[in-house]
Amino acid sequence: xxxxxxxxxxxxxxxxxxxxxxxxxxxxxxxxxxxxxxxxxxxxxxxxxxxxxxxxxxxxxxxxxxxxxxxxxxxxxxxxxxxxxxxxxxxxxxxxxxxxxxxxxxxxxxxxxxxxxxxxx
Numbered sequence: 001x002x003x004x005x006x007x008x009x010x011x012x013x014x015x016x017x018x019x020x021x022x023x024x025x026x027x028x029x030x031x032x033x034x035x036x037x038x039x040x041x042x043x044x045x046x047x048x049x050x051x052x053x054x055x056x057x058x059x060x061x062x063x064x065x066x067x068x069x070x071x072x073x074x075x076x077x078x079x080x081x082x083x084x085x086x087x088x089x090x091x092x093x094x095x096x097x098x099x100x101x102x103x104x105x106x107x108x109x110x111x112x113x114x115x116x117x118x119x120x121x
Contacts, residue, residue: 003081004074008053010034011044012074015054015067022062 004012014029015021021029023045027038036044045065048054057064087094104112 002051004053004078007034007044008048011041011048012053012067012069012071015065016071020057020064020066022064024062026065 010030010033011026014026018025018029023038023042026045027036027041030036030041034040045054045056049056052068055066055068057066083089083091083094087097
């Protein structure tokens with residue numbers, strides 16, 4: 001699978017959140033954030049179907065569009081790509097950078113400590 005564009009992420013996110021939608025429903029869901037017309041959404045869906053990113057149930061009337069990819073798998077792939085590209089694979093450097101720039105709550109800190117303890121780092 002190739003890297004997803006921002007627009008492909010937008011379409012897939014809407015499909016993951018709805019669990020599948022008609023063109024009209026998907027257009028309505030995407031319009032507030034993207035301003036896309038129904039025709040623009042249809043163009044993206046056709047392109048994404050050709051890339052096997054979206055599946056279309058053409059037996060339903062109107063057609064039902066669904067994400068052909070698992071959200072968690074896409075997120076994992078994106079995290080891995082980012083980690084390799086920006087931090088040369090160093091998860092510790094990534095976490096340290098985030099913690100220096102964004103404060104976390106005591107609850108988040110406790111969860112992070114517990115996670116690290118469970119990993120026996």
